Amino acid sequence: QSKVVTGKVTSAEDGASLPGVNILEKGTSNGTVTDSNGQYSISVTDNATLIFSFIGYKSQEVIVGSQSAVNLTLQVDVTSLSEVVVVGYGQQEKKDVTGVVATVDSKSFNKGAIVSPDMLMTGKVAGVQISPSDGQPGSGSSIRIRGGTSINASNEPLYVVDGIPVVSDGTAAGRNPLNFINTNDIETFTVLKDASAAAIYGSRAANGVILITTKRGKSGTPTLSYDGFVSVGTVAKKYDVFNADQFRSIVTYYAPQNLKYMGNPEAADVADRAYDTNWQNQIFQTAVGQSHNLSLSGGTDKTNYRISLGHLQQDGIIKTSYTKKTNIGVNFSQLALDDALKIDVNVKGAVTEDFYSADVIGAAISYDPSHPVYDAKSPFGGYYEYYDSIGGKRVPKVNSPNNPVSSLMQSQDVGSVLRSLGNLQLDYKVKVVPGLRFNVNLGYDVTRGQRKQFLPSTLKAENSPDTGKVVIQNPYKNSMLFEGYINYTRDLKSIKSKVDVTGGYSWQSFYAENHGYTATQLSTNIYGYNNPGVARKTIPFDPLSTTAIPSLGENRLISFFGRVNYAYDERFLLTVNLRRDGSTRFGPNNKWGTFPSAAVGWRIANENFMQNQNIFSDLKLRAGYGITGNQDIGNFRYLGTYTPSDPQANYQFGSAYYTTIRPSGYDTNLQWEQTASSNIGLDFGVLQGRLSGSIEVYQKNTDKLLFTRAVAPGANLTNTILTNIGKVQNKGIELTLDAVAISTTNLTWNVGFNAAYNTNKITQLDGNNDPDFPGYAAGDNISGGVGNKVEILRVGQPVNAFYVFEHKTGPDGKPVNDNLGAEDKTNMYVDQNNDGIINEKDLRPFHRPAPRVLMGLTSQLNYKNFDLSFTLRANLGNYVYNNVASNSTFQRAGDAFRPLNLITNSLRANYYTPQYFSDFYVENASFLRMDNLTLGYSVKQISKANIRVYATVQNAFVITKYSGLDPEVSVSGIDNNLYPRARTFVFGVHIGL
Amino acid sequence: DVVFTDPAAYKQSLAKVYAGLAIGGQSSGDGNSDISGIDGGFSQYIRMYFNLQELPTDEAVIGWNDGTIQTLHFQNWTSQSEFINAMFNRVYFQVSMANEFLRQTTDDLLATRGVTDAMKADIKQYRAEVRFLRALSYWHGLDMFGSIPLVPETNPIGTDAPGQPAGGKQDVFNYIESELLAVEPDLGKPKTMEYARVDQASAWMLLAKLYLNAETYIGAEKYTESLTYLNKIIASNAYTLDPVYGNLFLADNHKSPEIIFPVAFDGTYTKTYGGTTFLAHAAVGGDKMKPSDYGIDGGWAGLRVTANIVNLFAPADGRGNFYTDGQSKDIPSTPNTSFNQGYAHPKFQNVSSTGAPGSNTTFADTDFPMFRLGDVYLMYAEAVLRGGSGGDAGTALGYVNQLRVRAYGNTNGNLQASDLTLSFIIDERGRELSWECHRRTDLVRFGLLTVSDNSDPRAIWPWKGGESAAGKQTQAFRNVFPIPSAALTANTKLKQNDGY
DSSP, X not given: OXXXXXXXXXXXXXXXXXXXXXXXXXXXXXXXXXXXXXXXXXXXXXXXXXXXXXXTBOOEEEEOTTXXXXXXXXXXXXXXXXXXXXXXXXXXXGGGOOSOEEXXXXXXXXXXXXXXXXXXXXXXXXXXXXXXXXXXXXXXXXXXXXXXXXXXXXXXXXXXXXXXXXXXXXXXXXXXXXXXXOGGGEEEEEEEOSHHXXXXXXXXXXXXXXXXXXXXXXXXXXXXXXXXXXXXXXXXXXXXXXXXXXXXXXXXXXXXXXXXXXXXXXXXXXXXXXXXXXXXXXXXXXXXXXXXXEEEEEEOSSEEEEEEEEEEEXXXXXXXOXXXXXXXXXXXXXXXXXXXXXXXXXXXXXXXXXXXXOOOHHHHHHSOTTSOSBOTTOTTTTBOOXXXXXXXXXXXXXXXXXXXXXXXXXXXXXXXXXXXXXXXXXXXXXXXXXXXXXXXXXXXXXXXXXXXXXXXXXXXXXXXXXXXXXXXXXXXXXXXXXXXXXXXXXXXXXGTEEEEEEEEEEEEEEEEEEEEEEEEEESOSTTGGGOGGGEEEEEEEOGGGSSOGGGXXXXXXXXXXXXXXXXXXXXXXXXXXXXXXXXTTSOGGGSEEEEEEEEEEEEGGGSGXXXXXXXXXXXXXXXXXXXXXXXXXXXXXXXXXXXXXXXXXXXXXXXXXXXXXXXXXXXXXXXXXXXXXXXXXXXXXXXXXXXXXXXXXXXXXXXXXXXXXXXXXXXSSSSEEEEEOOEEXXXXXXXXXXXXXXXXXXXXXEEEEEEEEEEEEEEEOSSSOOTTOOOEEESOOOSSSSSOOOEXXXXXXXTTXXXXXXXXXXXXXXXXXXXXXXXXGGGTBOOTXXXXXXXXXXXXXXXXXXXXXXXXXXXXEEETTEEEXXXXXXXXXXXXXXXXXXXXXXXXXXXXXXXXXXXXGGGGTOOSSOOTTBGGGEEEOOEEEEEEXXXXXXXXXXXXXXXXXXXXXXXXXXXXXXXXXXXXXXXTOEESSOOOOEEEEEEEEEEEO | OGGGGSTXXXXXXXXXXXXXXXXXXXXXXXXXXXXXXXXXXXXXXXXHHHHHHHTTSTTOEEOOOSXXXXXXXXXXXXXXXXXXXXXXXXXXHHHHHHHHHHHHTOHHHHHHTTOOHHHHHHHHHHHHHHHHHHHHHHHHHHHHHSXXXXXXXXXXXXXXXXXXXXXXXXXXXXXXXXXXXXXXXXXXXXXXXXXXSOBHHHHHHHHHHXXXXXXXXXSOOOHXXXXXXXXXXXXTTOOOOOSSGGGGGSTTGGGOTTEEEEEOOBTTTBOOSSHHHHHHHHTOOTTTOOGGGGTOSOOOOOEEOXXXXXXXXXXXXXXXXOBOTTOBSSOOSOTTTXXXXXXXXXXXXXXXXXXXXXXOSSSOXXXXXXXXXXXXXXXXXXXXXXXXXXXXXXXHHHHHHHXXXXXXXXXXXXXXXXXXXXXXXXXXXXXXXXXXXXHHHHHHXXXXXXXXXXXXXXXXXXXXXXXXXXXXXXOGGGGSOOOOHHHHHHOTTOOOOTTO
């Protein structure tokens, strides 16, 4: 019995027909291929199953049953071996890649109301940790690829957007400099992780490179699509603080002298004097957001174009904060000169606006709940505030806390940034020499911003002695790029070889400035930040005199680079990269640095002995070694410079005040930080490619570490100097797995999993390895005291290991209490050196902020018209210093200025005096987080329109033992009143015409 | 070098060497700090000098929890103390600023830059002042750290720094002495310079202090030499006692006829969180004290005195400026527990002698009297009592009684010749010079800072030793501070002080 089945195969990506698709009747050798229109016809037996396969697409099996027509849409296979990946200065077929290159494309991006582009790939790439600095809308992130290599230079990767290396350090006027990219325009992220992949970017590649490619038009009928969503964000978790009654009993017990400050003594009616204000409820809001994107793309075989328009608006969960952005993007490409010349033009522009809410989380936790929010008699904008009566006038009570609602609602602080980036790329194929082409890339990247802050005189903090304040800053940056390279590709069939040689030159300049002024003693508040002319005092700030040395001035980078790819017999691969960079950041002896790399690959799957097995569909072994650099340290660090003093930091001689000039310390021999990294990797595919993945083992040794070390007394003009000294080592293993778990006509399920393990160690810090030297205090200052640091840099320890006392545990299982301030800390802390006293010699390194293990799990399930996807992410072995808790001890109730409320968690330890250096506050912050969960429904083909509606929950849940609000607290590892992350519900629609 | 094409740069550079004593960095409120690793205002020179000279003694306790600050009063500090490190770094910052000034003003360089002759004459004087300021910081270093490296200005930047000199403290002593003697002729005559610039009297005073403490530093008696220079100051007739003791510490103390060398502060043009801003704010706290009474916008609830100091004062002694309302004299709990334990001592204030507040209620206008005539008188008496020649007991008694008359407002507090003993001097220095950063040096000279050979009860004060409110003696090696561990690491030629 047989019958004829016909049908058409199309691509899921763009609906185009697919010619050349292999169709095989399962279990037989009966097969055919689709014609140029994607049509096919095949004669099969009853109950046959057809297997459709095509390079670059996922194979699908279809049970024919009674059907006589089987039309099929093939899904693009992102793990496909024939996939072309973007590498520095060109593209490469994935099968030929020898370095560690990971790609995340738009289909697997994280879903939801995402403002910041990097959040699209969180959890998707093994060994890439993306930590948002906090929960502000559109906040920036810190990205660590395979752990940080540096201590004092930047640890952020280099971003290359459509071929232009961009400046990713922020300006004063925006939260995240990368927000100018429309998330809807991004086609792929490509992460170059190891030196053999990244060395082509030389001195900037030590922390890896992230290539961002934006979407382009495709030939065919014009496609118009709309993507939009609305989102609602809620506070995921609040601090549990004492209510007014509970707090009153705490004050009664610990500091009865402070009871008189509670309530609202001004209220006429005694009953009105007791409030129970939940300050956190007063500062949080439901954050509403919306986003609309329109794109039009199309083209012919000579021309294609894509134009996109986007607008996004996202409120923060703290009142007043928001981010807004409006993007426009144009990509145009044209073939000319008989198709020899390809012209690509990209222009992206965005206006972003960020409203910064006042920093009120700490105040909302600690402000006495027995006070009202408002006070009709208050001269402070009508808000309740602590005051002293002087001459019948209310003046602010100094050092008392500020009403968080007043701070929030009365201050204005908005930054707006216009950023545009574009390039013109010409690619010319020399027809007389097949395989030879020239490529020229001219690019620009300009950022102009303004930050305007207005603090009215009715704010308690501004009320005296300077009345009101306006701060205006005008950051400006630009970067110009010229690059050219020659590429020659040749397939030498006679010797079974393929060569691909690239050589080029690059020139890039970076200019940055920030000027502005502070105006105080405003004669009126009515103009807000718009008319600082009403100020009686205006202090222009000259960026030369501030610490912002890296943000003023220009630096240039001139580079020569080359690459040779050689493949023999589709089995043996060799890649050699070389880049030579010259930077104006270093002195004459060290201007130039050379960054070589080499890698080899062995495609085992193509060996003869592999042809008779059917376990592995792919097997490739890779090994690479290379040196990359880091120069992200700011300008002029090798030169003696003079810093003039501010007008308010002058010195008096006689009756005149003189500006002082200070010579700054410098190291003329400053040079590149170098990271030598080696990597061994194995790529594999089994079960006909349904399960594929890779395993990587790497080691990165950073030498000539740019490190600010102590100076021998009197040897320089400062006590610490940035110099090249010290070594850091990172070692790790990465595993990436992609599985097509189910693939049938109605049901497909793809699962991606990645895991990475990284350890980091300082192997040398100073020229001398004095065993008695404990190391350098490190990390951000904690809140509490001045200049207290709880992290250390010590040889043999990870970077920024916590450095704390070992707290003794009492019989009740709780940390031993301090009994109201008795000084004998030997009861509380372990005397590590047994000298009978507890001092800083008894501190010891204890865990570290960086996670040991990163894991990500992505699932995409399609059933008929429904799709369900989620991303789960886990960090293990990361520790956080809970500064909110360490500050919250009962001494606050007896604060000399006003009683301060506590988190209820304070009862856990019951400390009276703060124990900032106790390991009790270094908490295991390992977590499992569901970043997003999306359910979608595709309403296909309603009068040719593709419509999909979906709902997403972002930050659906977090499982952690950490006692604070959120275990993910930016790379510093110190949790101090961070802007909390929202839980966001998103409803969206995609319409494609 | 481009900077010095502008001749004004020389005076601006000079101003920086002075300003290094007054403000922690190049911007308002000690921003853009001169030294790193610690907050600029927190580590301001005079503030650090106060912390190290006063907190380890009976004159001051502090109510804060900043890092290791409590170890200063407890006398259980270690070489890792960030405060000790900051003081050390401030000393060497001054040294390196001075060295750079001297490098930039050599005759050869000035010639190549075509500096005018008039300017050259000014610069000659600047160089003398800079060398004085360098000697001053070296003296602070010698006093607090013992033997310390001497860095010649001929060393180019970034080259290896020397370790301690071979002859130890003796070499440091000799160097300071020779520098002061060398610059003396180039400095201005007393009171002929612009306000706040040093003159010969400053150099004489520093020499006198160096000699008075010579026994501590080099084990040799130099009281005669001390008297020689004290006599020069007195003989210059340039200074007189301020008629009102309290005015020496107020916002308009630049008018005081008594101050020989001030560190100038200004609430508008020299905004620092160190110096007298710190001294005025940190001394105010509790419920009862009104910050506005002291010309400040709020108290920092930090500094108080121990009962030992309070007990030195007779009720009629007007110098005993203690705030007692709501405060207890004793300090039963550790000093960081409550501001209300221990009397407050608002000696430095940001109000003028007429009661007007300073130009800014956050930053004080009050100058810090580094050297003043009252100290000269007490040093004179002490040098005479310790056997120096060139002075006599009668004159000494006269000087001391001038201070007593000012303190009491009458002659009721005057001494008889037999009352004038060394034991009286150390107590009188506590009364006259409290919180003026002399106490640690004085107690070391009198053998009272750590242990007392003759079981003098003055060597015990509340919380000394860090164990109890009663206090206890500590070990003698703490008469100097340790060389900071950061410096030892950065320069392996440095040797740690004994005991640390």
